[in-house]
Amino acid sequence: MAAIFNMFRVKMGVVIARICLLLMLAVYSSYGGGCNFPEGWTGGWFQSGIPGLIYINSTTMQGKGDCAETDSNDKFLVYDRNEDCYRCLVIHEKHKYVLQYKETYCRERDSLSTMCESITGDAALYSMFRKEPRPIPEPCPFHPAPFTFTYSRGSGDCANPPSRAESCTDDSRLLLRYMACPDVPGTESNVEELICLATWKEGSTRYLVGLISQVQRRNSISTDEDMYRCFVYKGQHADKTVTYTIAQSGDATCNGLTSSVDGSRTMKLTNIDDEHNRCHFPSWVVEHHKWFSLDHTHQYHFTTKNATLKIMNEDGSFEEKRLVCHSILEQKDKQFVKLVAHLTRGCESGHVCVSVWRRGGGVLELQLGAALHDAPHHACSTGHSAPHVTLLSTSLYPMRCPMLGRYTVVDSLADRRRRRQQLTIDEATGEEVAEKPVECVMGHYDSASVGCGAAQDTIVFQSACTSAVYTCYGSWREGNLGLVVAGAARPSSRPHALCFLYTNYIANDSSGTAVQYLSLSGVSRSCDRAVLPGLAGDKAYNLTLNGTCEQSSKYNSVAVRLYPALVVLLIPLAILAR
Ligand SMILES: *[C@@H]1O[C@H](CO)[C@@H](O)[C@H](O)[C@H]1NC(C)=O
Ligand SMILES: *[C@@H]1O[C@H](CO)[C@@H](O)[C@H](O)[C@H]1NC(C)=O
Ligand SMILES: *[C@@H]1O[C@H](CO)[C@@H](O)[C@H](O)[C@H]1NC(C)=O
Ligand SMILES: *[C@@H]1O[C@H](CO)[C@@H](O)[C@H](O)[C@H]1NC(C)=O
Ligand SMILES: *[C@@H]1O[C@H](CO)[C@@H](O)[C@H](O)[C@H]1NC(C)=O
Numbered sequence: 106m107a108a109i110f111n112m113f114r115v116k117m118g119v120v121i122a123r124i125c126l127l128l129m130l131a132v133y134s135s136y137g138g139g140c141n142f143p144e145g146w147t148g149g150w151f152q153s154g155i156p157g158l159i160y161i162n163s164t165t166m167q168g169k170g171d172c173a174e175t176d177s178n179d180k181f182l183v184y185d186r187n188e189d190c191y192r193c194l195v196i197h198e199k200h201k202y203v204l205q206y207k208e209t210y211c212r213e214r215d216s217l218s219t220m221c222e223s224i225t226g227d228a229a230l231y232s233m234f235r236k237e238p239r240p241i242p243e244p245c246p247f248h249p250a251p252f253t254f255t256y257s258r259g260s261g262d263c264a265n266p267p268s269r270a271e272s273c274t275d276d277s278r279l280l281l282r283y284m285a286c287p288d289v290p291g292t293e294s295n296v297e298e299l300i301c302l303a304t305w306k307e308g309s310t311r312y313l314v315g316l317i318s319q320v321q322r323r324n325s326i327s328t329d330e331d332m333y334r335c336f337v338y339k340g341q342h343a344d345k346t347v348t349y350t351i352a353q354s355g356d357a358t359c360n361g362l363t364s365s366v367d368g369s370r371t372m373k374l375t376n377i378d379d380e381h382n383r384c385h386f387p388s389w390v391v392e393h394h395k396w397f398s399l400d401h402t403h404q405y406h407f408t409t410k411n412a413t414l415k416i417m418n419e420d421g422s423f424e425e426k427r428l429v430c431h432s433i434l435e436q437k438d439k440q441f442v443k444l445v446a447h448l449t450r451g452c453e454s455g456h457v458c459v460s461v462w463r464r465g466g467g468v469l470e471l472q473l474g475a476a477l478h479d480a481p482h483h484a485c486s487t488g489h490s491a492p493h494v495t496l497l498s499t500s501l502y503p504m505r506c507p508m509l510g511r512y513t514v515v516d517s518l519a520d521r522r523r524r525r526q527q528l529t530i531d532e533a534t535g536e537e538v539a540e541k542p543v544e545c546v547m548g549h550y551d552s553a554s555v556g557c558g559a560a561q562d563t564i565v566f567q568s569a570c571t572s573a574v575y576t577c578y579g580s581w582r583e584g585n586l587g588l589v590v591a592g593a594a595r596p597s598s599r600p601h602a603l604c605f606l607y608t609n610y611i612a613n614d615s616s617g618t619a620v621q622y623l624s625l626s627g628v629s630r631s632c633d634r635a636v637l638p639g640l641a642g643d644k645a646y647n648l649t650l651n652g653t654c655e656q657s658s659k660y661n662s663v664a665v666r667l668y669p670a671l672v673v674l675l676i677p678l679a680i681l682a683r
Contacts, residue, residue, distance in 0.1 A: 465579025466502030
């Protein structure tokens with residue numbers, strides 16, 4: 106019993122002694138100041154050879170210790186809680202995403218300067234790359250792409266065939282197409298994508314840290330150890346040629362990289378001078394810098410001295426295309442141009458055929474080939490059947506509509522059937538009566554007048570109770586097919602319009618009299634030639650000509666007389682019906 110009590114006393118003593126020690130330590134370290142790591146270092150960092158990430162916050166660097174003292178520059182004394190010892194870390198921030206450090210062994214505390222002085226010049230230098238929060242890539246420092254390049258992995262220069270480095274629409278990416286050289290062992294054809302994360306300069310040496318990924322083995326899992334690479338590069342500009350010598354690290358560190366001609370892999374990039382065969386888009390195309398596709402899914406933006414066209418998704422999602430005018434093949438009266446452009450889409454690039462038509466003031470049609478060709482002269486050599494994209498600028502100019510006249514909408518069978526179903530029994534008389542208000546359906550019209558205003562620039566669809574007005578902004582014919590781009594009377598900053606496709610012909614009506622028919626379809630997406638007028642599209646009508654604009658038909662004059670009364674009667678009914 107006494108023995109147990111004694112043991113308890115001894116244990117208590119040990120516990121008290123420990124508590125006292127901890128208290129003393131706490132007082133000591135708070136007296137010693139403690140310190141903070143710079144705020145910008147907070148996050149998760151990757152270091153080659155260390156599994157997982159190293160997390161840094163204001164007080165602690167995971168795996169190294171708590172900040173105990175600093176010279177407020179690059180030296181930090183950290184306290185390792187687990188080992189109960191101190192080490193000096195000399196940390197250099199090379200870039201907000203790159204920290205490099207050297208360290209001492211963990212031992213008893215001494216002054217900051219004494220401890221840090223024990224780090225020798227040849228001590229190992231470690232590099233940490235930020236992973237969390239996710240770094241934002243920066244533009245790659247190699248301009249102007251594309252380049253041809255030679256490379257060496259230590260067994261001789263692979264120069265023949267030359268390899269190619271191509272730009273991507275996102276300038277923080279570069280596509281490296283390595284070729285295999287039959288005369289150089291160990292070379293293989295391969296495509297790598299480089300994402301540039303950080304560049305900095307030490308003396309006259311320039312560094313780059315980037316992520317390398319294997320484009321052809323996209324699905325294989327790449328680790329940080331495979332992807333992070335450090336580069337030393339040097340650019341030489343002479344007249345119009347720019348060359349870069351680049352040395353790449355063999356692992357996910359910057360170790361052993363001292364010059365741009367000495368590394369696990371070295372490359373020499375030379376820009377492909379294609380400046381001399383660049384063209385400008387014609388002035389009538391770049392008359393407006395910003396264009397919208399009819400359906401508002403894409404924005405078309407002419408930039409860089411009228412030589413570049415950027416195509417962006419309207420919602421900002423990234424599927425940007427960049428077109429640089431390469432050569433103009435054909436041009437007609439400021440109405441049509443056919444040209445070859447160099448297109449970059451993601452990291453893919455090649456030459457495409459582009460045709461542009463001017464359809465009105467502020468209305469263009471564009472046909473952009475889908476296939477990418479390496480050789481410019483192949484781009485337009487094959488027939489070119491890409492869909493037409495209708496483009497609108499924010500300034501649209503009303504113009505005279507085609508097919509002027511007053512028209513009657515021919516009821517389709519379906520319409521007649523619907524009408525018949527709407528016949529109801531009048532309770533008082535027991536007779537079938539047409540319930541007129543139900544006929545007042547949005548988008549259901551009885552008549553149309555085309556170009557009947559003073560300016561002859563509007564299309565008006567009308568029923569007894571509703572109407573729709575479009576202004577014509579461009580019209581043209583392709584054989585039997587007529588096309589009109591028409592939209593809201595007053596375009597806003599985001600122009601809205603439809604494309605009407607039509608055919609007109611003379612045929613006998615049901616009573617055997619010859620009448621002029623106009624079959625019409627409205628398409629909101631584009632001037633899609635595959636839409637058959639009167640049959641498909643977002644809106645479709647068959648119309649018969651009911652007279653010229655000047656002829657005020659009996660039907661129309663009746664409608665006009667009835668119209669105010671009907672509006673008074675129908676609007677409350679329409680509201681009730683909802
Ligand atoms: C820093 O992280 C450590 C653990 O890694 C944690 O104990 C400490 O409370 C954190 N400090 C701050 C200020 O968030
Ligand atoms: C681009 O084209 C527009 C319209 O023709 C012209 O006003 C402008 O000066 C051109 N810009 C350059 C840099 O050539
Ligand atoms: C227009 O007429 C054609 C045949 O003449 C018919 O097939 C089509 O359904 C009609 N369209 C409408 C909207 O009435
Ligand atoms: C239209 O009707 C006329 C007689 O009214 C007839 O001579 C002609 O052949 C008819 N045309 C068609 C296409 O049916
Ligand atoms: C116009 O259409 C109405 C109704 O269909 C008809 O009564 C009238 O006779 C037509 N006018 C002409 C000139 O064809």
